[in-house]
Amino acid sequence: MDEETDTPEDPRREFAEECRSARELHDPAPLTQAQLARLVRTSKSTISRLETCHGAIPPDLPPLLDEVFATDGKFKRLHEDAVTASFPSVYRRRMAMERVAVTIREWSPTLIPGLFQTADYARCLFKGGYPRASARETSAFVNDRMARKALFDGDMPPDVRVVLCESVLRRHFCPPEVMRQQLKALLTAGSRPTVRVQVLPMDAPAHLFIECPVSLITSPSHSVSICVENYRTAGILEDPDLVRAALRAYDELTGDALPTRESARLIAEQMEKLT
Template sequence: MNEETDSTGGAPGAHNPRRAFAEECRSARELHDPSQLTQTQLARMVRVSKSTISRVETCQGPIPPDLPPLLDEIFTTDGLFKRLYEEVVASSFPSLYRQRMALERAAVAIREWSPTLVPGLFQTADYARCLYEGGFPRAGAKETSAFVSDRLARKAALDGNMPPDVCLVLCESVLLRRFCPPDVMGRQLKALLDAGSRPTVRVQILPLDAPGHLFSDWPVTLITAPNHTVSVCVENYRTAGIVVEPDYVRTALRTYDELTGDALSARESARLIAEQMEKLT
């Protein structure tokens, strides 16, 4: 028998981060010191419409991704709304994706390889939108907007006080692929350059003439937890897997080391990305 669900999609009595976000927003607004705020007043302070605040407080539609930090700032809630928002985003994915995102949020190191696309952690909004519209041409505007918001929310893993060390290796073909307009791809390449300039991020490009390897056919992410255990996340069409068996993990780590050895250096990779940007202008 299917378990009964409430209006926000959760089982009665179960922790529902979307409902928790709504209740905390309404409570913080009504208990605001020195005086209660109306929805209109709060909307003006966070630069959104009153209807947006109303929808947030009644669990209708997605939460704007730039709203949680503004609420934390106004109500001095020490990251409460940001944490709840991350839970909301994570709960919107199937269980394996939720598990993967939980691993990302807690990671001390992330090693990522992609043979075809810029991975989600580094995607711009326009790039993500083109990707989704290409894969789901019948999707409506709301579905597309929700996907882009979810995708951008994952970047929170890189923006905390103690971000993980990240190594990203991309096949050179990722720079050449033209599924989006040149200006969109140009901004995406600029975002990659900006990411690579961070002290905790290294971006490398694997040349087209590099030797074949175990990961040639699919994207792979190796996520190191605070206790130094490593999970290997593999994605394919509508499927995902998380591998933790020691033998497979060791093989994956060795393969990733080979990839970084065959890839261009971070400096050479940045130069190649910049050259490709110039070709798009």
């Protein structure tokens, strides 16, 4: 991983220090690690690891800490910063843009996009790409991937538009039950009022994005950035001519893709074949 940082603070260490400080200064009386663990429904050893910067932060803990300490989302924000800081700089920038985006348009020719992956699907994906990864590395990857989903739970979640190649639904690199649960999760996500999922048939004509996944992220100022990925590399493009061409190509994709209801039926059919 790239170890450069964008700010002098280490977000993971700041999270640890804030957790320890909030526990020790808790009103009306300080909390022990064991007492805090009971309040957030975890183990004392987990709290100890949190406060000593050992391992990833379990994604379900920050909102519980905010609830216990009445910190108005502080631990949730620190967790997001810590997750972002664990990635190379270009990915950190992409994830920062996602967190404030008003619209995210996704195209994937091969995989369920990261924002919609289940933990088991993400684990199979990581182990396939990094077969020598340790259990700790795999767990950290999965936790970080799940943490990205927090943007759906904010007060103003972005509008998310997803177009998947039909082959994504038929590519079963994981056990059938894992894929079935992944497709079920995709259907559930598509039922959100801010999410639209479409499937591009495999006999659709060629298009600008046919070779790689692409994300078009619209900022609060309505500027659009193009995020492209290839073999373990990524880039962010903001040239106005490229952005216009990409938006036009995405519109063509959505026009060639199945409508959302037909897409949902196709996803459900593929899910049922896995039972």
